[in-house]
Amino acid sequence: MGRRCGPSIFIRLIDALSGSKVGSYLDEDKPGPRSRGLNELSTNQINSITSLQIRTVQKEDELSTKLASLQEEMAHLPIPIIAKEIRQGEYSQDVGEALNEHATCMVSLLEEADKYNLRLDMLKELIRLLTPIQAVDFLAAAKKLYLCLRAWGRRRKQHNEGK
Numbered sequence: 564m565g566r567r568c569g570p571s572i573f574i575r576l577i578d579a580l581s582g583s584k585v586g587s588y589l590d591e592d593k594p595g596p597r598s599r600g601l602n603e604l605s606t607n608q609i610n611s612i613t614s615l616q617i618r619t620v621q622k623e624d625e626l627s628t629k630l631a632s633l634q635e636e637m638a639h640l641p642i643p644i645i646a647k648e649i650r651q652g653e654y655s656q657d658v659g660e661a662l663n664e665h666a667t668c669m670v671s672l673l674e675e676a677d678k679y680n681l682r683l684d685m686l687k688e689l690i691r692l693l694t695p696i697q698a699v700d701f702l703a704a705a706k707k708l709y710l711c712l713r714a715w716g717r718r719r720k721q722h723n724e725g726k
Contacts, residue, residue, distance in 0.1 A: 571619060573682075573686060573705070576701070577604075580701065601693075601700045601701060615689065615692070619685050626672070626676050629675070630672060633668055633672060
């Protein structure tokens with residue numbers, strides 16, 4: 564269903580920060596102190612993060628499927644036919660009822676999406692899987708990414724307004 568911009572951005576950020584050096588994760592028995600930064604995720608952490616990503620994508624897909632079904636139903640409601648037959652500015656009780664029914668379904672879907680709270684739940688779980696140092700590194704990088712994207716968006720908006 565196109566690009567994912569939801570909770571899985573956290574996983575992409577972890578991948579980028581860790582460098583996805585899976586071979587280096589297996590060498591955990593080295594003696595001496597270790598900082599265990601994001602470039603040193605353990606195999607267990609990688610497996611847990613992958614599992615978290617799979618569960619989250621499944622929930623995202625479930626919601627996307629329900630939204631797609633709701634959108635398809637809209638085409639089967641009497642709205643398109645009735646809207647074609649009525650004149651602009653006229654009120655149709657049939658259209659009003661169909662729109663109310665559709666709105667009720669949409670509210671129900673939004674409430675279900677809120678119940679999942681995917682972004683916050685995934686972020687909490689991800690932080691739980693990381694060591695404190697890794698969590699600080701991750702949160703600092705996420706904030707930096709947010710600030711950079713925001714600055715870029717402002718520059719883009721200024722550039723587009725100047726045309």
